[in-house]
Amino acid sequence: MKYFKASFFIIMTLYLLCSTAFAARIEISAPGEQTIPLALTRLLPMGVGGAHPAVATEFQQVLLGDLELSGLFDMTNPASFLSDAGKLGLRRTEIDFYQWRMLGSEALIKGGYSITAGKLTIELRLFDVITQRLLTGRRYVGKVTDVRKIAHTFADQILKSLTGEKGPFSTKIAYISKRTGHKELYLMDVDGYKPIRMTNHRSIVLNPDFSPTRKELIFTSYKKGNPDLYRKEIYTGQESRLSLKSGLNIGGRYSPDGREIALTLSKDKNSEIYLLGTDGTIHRRLTNHYSIDVDPSWSPKGNKIAFVSDRRGNPNIFIVDIHSREVTRLTFEGKYNATPAWNPKGGRIAYSRMDDGIFNIFTIRENGTDERQLTFGSGNKEHPRWSPDGRFLIYSNDLGGNGKSIWIMRADGTGAKRISAHGGNDSHPAWSHRW
Amino acid sequence: MLLVSLLLHLLLPILSYIPFFSQQALEKPPVYRVNLVNKIVKNPQAGRPEAAPVKKKPVVKSKPKPKPAVKPKPIPPKPKPVPVKPKPKPIPPKPKPEPAKPKPIPKPEPKPAVSKVQENTLQQRLQQMRATQERKASEQARKDRIATLKAAALAESSKIKSPITAAPVGMVDGKGDEAGVSAIAFVQEFIQQQWNFSKYQASGNPEAEAKLFYNAEGTLLHYKFIKKSGNSAFDESLTRAIAKSKQLPQPLPESMEFHIFFNLKDMLDRP
Amino acid sequence: MLKSTIARLAVMLFVLTLLAAGCAKKPATEEAAVTEQSTQMEQQQPAGVEEQAVTDTGYDAAAVARKAERDAAKGLEPIHFDFDQYVLTETAKSTLVNNAGLLRAAPAVKILIEGHCDERGSDEYNLALGEKRALATKNYLVSLGVVVERMSTISYGEEMPIDPAHNKAAWTKNRRANFKVKR
Numbered sequence: 001m002k003y004f005k006a007s008f009f010i011i012m013t014l015y016l017l018c019s020t021a022f023a024a025r026i027e028i029s030a031p032g033e034q035t036i037p038l039a040l041t042r043l044l045p046m047g048v049g050g051a052h053p054a055v056a057t058e059f060q061q062v063l064l065g066d067l068e069l070s071g072l073f074d075m076t077n078p079a080s081f082l083s084d085a086g087k088l089g090l091r092r093t094e095i096d097f098y099q100w101r102m103l104g105s106e107a108l109i110k111g112g113y114s115i116t117a118g119k120l121t122i123e124l125r126l127f128d129v130i131t132q133r134l135l136t137g138r139r140y141v142g143k144v145t146d147v148r149k150i151a152h153t154f155a156d157q158i159l160k161s162l163t164g165e166k167g168p169f170s171t172k173i174a175y176i177s178k179r180t181g182h183k184e185l186y187l188m189d190v191d192g193y194k195p196i197r198m199t200n201h202r203s204i205v206l207n208p209d210f211s212p213t214r215k216e217l218i219f220t221s222y223k224k225g226n227p228d229l230y231r232k233e234i235y236t237g238q239e240s241r242l243s244l245k246s247g248l249n250i251g252g253r254y255s256p257d258g259r260e261i262a263l264t265l266s267k268d269k270n271s272e273i274y275l276l277g278t279d280g281t282i283h284r285r286l287t288n289h290y291s292i293d294v295d296p297s298w299s300p301k302g303n304k305i306a307f308v309s310d311r312r313g314n315p316n317i318f319i320v321d322i323h324s325r326e327v328t329r330l331t332f333e334g335k336y337n338a339t340p341a342w343n344p345k346g347g348r349i350a351y352s353r354m355d356d357g358i359f360n361i362f363t364i365r366e367n368g369t370d371e372r373q374l375t376f377g378s379g380n381k382e383h384p385r386w387s388p389d390g391r392f393l394i395y396s397n398d399l400g401g402n403g404k405s406i407w408i409m410r411a412d413g414t415g416a417k418r419i420s421a422h423g424g425n426d427s428h429p430a431w432s433h434r435w
Numbered sequence: 436m437l438l439v440s441l442l443l444h445l446l447l448p449i450l451s452y453i454p455f456f457s458q459q460a461l462e463k464p465p466v467y468r469v470n471l472v473n474k475i476v477k478n479p480q481a482g483r484p485e486a487a488p489v490k491k492k493p494v495v496k497s498k499p500k501p502k503p504a505v506k507p508k509p510i511p512p513k514p515k516p517v518p519v520k521p522k523p524k525p526i527p528p529k530p531k532p533e534p535a536k537p538k539p540i541p542k543p544e545p546k547p548a549v550s551k552v553q554e555n556t557l558q559q560r561l562q563q564m565r566a567t568q569e570r571k572a573s574e575q576a577r578k579d580r581i582a583t584l585k586a587a588a589l590a591e592s593s594k595i596k597s598p599i600t601a602a603p604v605g606m607v608d609g610k611g612d613e614a615g616v617s618a619i620a621f622v623q624e625f626i627q628q629q630w631n632f633s634k635y636q637a638s639g640n641p642e643a644e645a646k647l648f649y650n651a652e653g654t655l656l657h658y659k660f661i662k663k664s665g666n667s668a669f670d671e672s673l674t675r676a677i678a679k680s681k682q683l684p685q686p687l688p689e690s691m692e693f694h695i696f697f698n699l700k701d702m703l704d705r706p
Numbered sequence: 707m708l709k710s711t712i713a714r715l716a717v718m719l720f721v722l723t724l725l726a727a728g729c730a731k732k733p734a735t736e737e738a739a740v741t742e743q744s745t746q747m748e749q750q751q752p753a754g755v756e757e758q759a760v761t762d763t764g765y766d767a768a769a770v771a772r773k774a775e776r777d778a779a780k781g782l783e784p785i786h787f788d789f790d791q792y793v794l795t796e797t798a799k800s801t802l803v804n805n806a807g808l809l810r811a812a813p814a815v816k817i818l819i820e821g822h823c824d825e826r827g828s829d830e831y832n833l834a835l836g837e838k839r840a841l842a843t844k845n846y847l848v849s850l851g852v853v854v855e856r857m858s859t860i861s862y863g864e865e866m867p868i869d870p871a872h873n874k875a876a877w878t879k880n881r882r883a884n885f886k887v888k889r
Binding site: 183204206222225226227248250264266269270271293294308310314315336338352383427 | 826828831833834838859861866
């Protein structure tokens with residue numbers, strides 16, 4: 001008995017010793033808040049240029065739109081801002097971080113602008129409120145009309161700073177619009193601003209795609225009667241026919257290195273996937289099946305191509321290895337899967353599926369697992385395409401019976417919003433690479 | 436004989452310690468939430484850490500409020516609450532308790548705000564409208580949180596019908612006799628609530644470890660990262676969380692060191 | 707007089723043969739040949755008296771051909787398909803039998819077969835499907851004795867609906883192959 005008492009005492013002592021010698025171990029397996037509280041202050045006039053409230057307002061609106069789309073932030077209500085919001089001080093030491101911390105903000109954007117001699121200068125800072133550090137600082141000089149461009153570029157920078165990967169907001173979107181009565185090629189900003197018509201074929205233009213290496217687009221047009229593949233330089237407007245085989249020359253897609261173009265040809269009386277050189281010569285034929293094979297989309301490494309085929313009955317997504325030409329089936333669910341788009345960062349393939357006569361956007365892993373439906377409800381959502389950073393998807397949506405419009409959403413299906421105006425029957429969006 | 440007995444007994448706690456800790460690090464330890472108004476005690480009784488203290492005391496009090504494993508929105512105020520006019524009417528939907536059985540603990544869901552809008556089959560437009568509304572609402576909600584919480588606690592004390600309403604404040608595995616929660620559970624909850632990180636920042640499965648040393652007053656004396664994830668967005672978010680946890684809202688029973696493993700296992704939706 | 711009539715008839719026949727055997731790939735040459743002949747004809751008209759009878763006879767032959775062409779242009783009926791199908795239905799086949807007759811009667815006529823789809827389905831897939839429809843139509847006409855060289859195909863997918871409505875009736879109309887007489 002005595003032994004027991006003694007040993008018990010010793011054990012207790014050891015136990016206590018242990019508990020102080022060891023740090024208490026804790027696992028925290030998710031953040032408590034899944035957004036970053038961000039305060040976006042209004043640009044203030046700096047220097048001698050005087051006040052141009054319109055500049056500050058437009059900048060604010062464009063930047064806010066990008067930041068909200070990113071889904072990263074919980075914007076601190078500007079109505080609750082305290083005195084520091086009205087002070088220009090852009091240096092770390094000039095900012096009263098305590099005020100921002102009181103508002104619960106963890107990040108803070110401050111900036112100033114000046115317009116002198118027709119030149120617009122905008123200076124911007126992103127601060128970490130908690131550690132009181134400058135995360136990114138940028139000064140932009142441009143034309144007075146460059147406000148939107150500067151806002152998008154800084155939004156890209158903010159995402160770079162907070163995620164390690166630049167945002168896609170300063171890129172462009174090409175799409176097909178019937179605004180003039182004919183399907184023509186258009187170009188617009190990622191927020192839908194300023195659509196510009198690129199073609200005047202007065203025919204049918206389809207399927208644009210951006211060159212990854214040059215400021216150039218390819219597309220299909222019936223301008224000369226046959227659906228031929230065209231190439232167009234964006235800034236010079238120079239245009240030429242790249243592939244004019246009899247039958248279809250459709251769905252052209254540049255390889256990730258820009259050296260080849262995958263497309264559908266039907267010169268031998270059946271649609272097959274081919275690879276062309278950028279001079280339009282056929283490099284090789286990838287598929288050989290009496291069924292319909294269309295809609296190629298390159299893997300990020302450029303060694304595989306997803307495409308649509310009805311070789312097993314209904315249209316489904318398949319993947320062909322461009323070297324071995326071995327074909328594997330990717331989708332098995334649903335009766336009509338089409339328009340695959342491979343995430344340029346890898347991982348998943350987006351496509352649209354028709355169920356009960358309605359198209360919705362889905363994604364699936366490259367290995368055919370973990371299929372997810374991203375959009376729901378009425379409205380046909382078709383032709384998904386990824387942003388160059390793989391964070392967002394654009395697609396066409398005919399919700400509401402006003403014809404199709406271009407929409408944007410996050411890669412997980414949240415944050416969907418329309419970006420092109422109603423009434424154009426806008427379709428076939430394509431997202432540019434970074435310029 | 437004595438020696439053998441001693442050795443055997445010695446071995447016992449040591450054995451129990453080592454696997455206990457490694458086990459803790461692998462599985463996550465307490466998955467239930469902790470109501471941060473509960474007192475930190477050294478020997479918590481058996482009970483539920485999310486329950487609210489019963490007695491009327493200066494701070495927020497209410498009848499016990501069951502808060503099961505499913506992670507709802509964190510309850511208590513931020514360290515530096517906004518000085519706002521309290522709007523004491525609506526009970527925020529988030530801290531609403533969802534009774535569930537305590538033991539088979541399901542994985543906590545990430546907050547619904549940005550994740551699975553997919554669940555509902557409403558139209559896009561509706562989703563959108565709701566999203567913007569939610570955003571506005573969450574802004575307001577944050578400001579109102581403290582005030583609302585007080586009101587809610589009060590209101591719920593009369594409303595709760597859950598069978599475990601009467602659960603006392605304590606720890607699920609509590610063996611002591613004090614009404615309160617363990618320091619570990621409290622610190623885990625508190626630091627988690629200081630941690631803001633978006634799934635849109637995540638890449639891969641980042642993991643980091645830090646050691647935090649608090650004195651008995653609950654003040655962070657020093658900390659160091661044992662391991663960084665290499666994902667700077669992730670690591671920086673942890674630095675911010677720790678900076679916001681410089682002062683715990685309650686003293687600890689004694690000075691303590693915490694070895695914290697941060698990861699995103701319960702946020703990343705990546706099967 | 708008779709001699710010259712025969713000569714003229716021979717010339718007309720020659721022209722018609724040229725027309726009928728005209729090479730699809732060289733419409734320009736064909737046109738040139740025609741104009742040449744007519745110039746010759748003008749040159750060959752020495753007197754006004756004979757002209758009447760000759761023109762009458764010649765007119766008859768040309769008129770027959772032209773009538774057949776008109777009939778073909780007007781009478782070629784479009785055919786329809788089932789959803790996501792390019793296999794010819796029995797109705798489509800009997801329509802094509804009719805069309806083939808018209809085409810055989812007007813051997814000079816060249817046609818463009820257009821394949822179309824309804825708006826459901828993806829644009830690219832439908833372009834390929836429309837082409838399959840056009841080709842299936844062409845092949846069937848070939849089997850009915852229409853010379854393959856007289857026919858070309860194009861697919862418009864879902865780009866050119868007859869009926870822009872979004873309902874079953876419109877879709878049924880829009881899933882079609884139709885025929886255009888090439889000029």
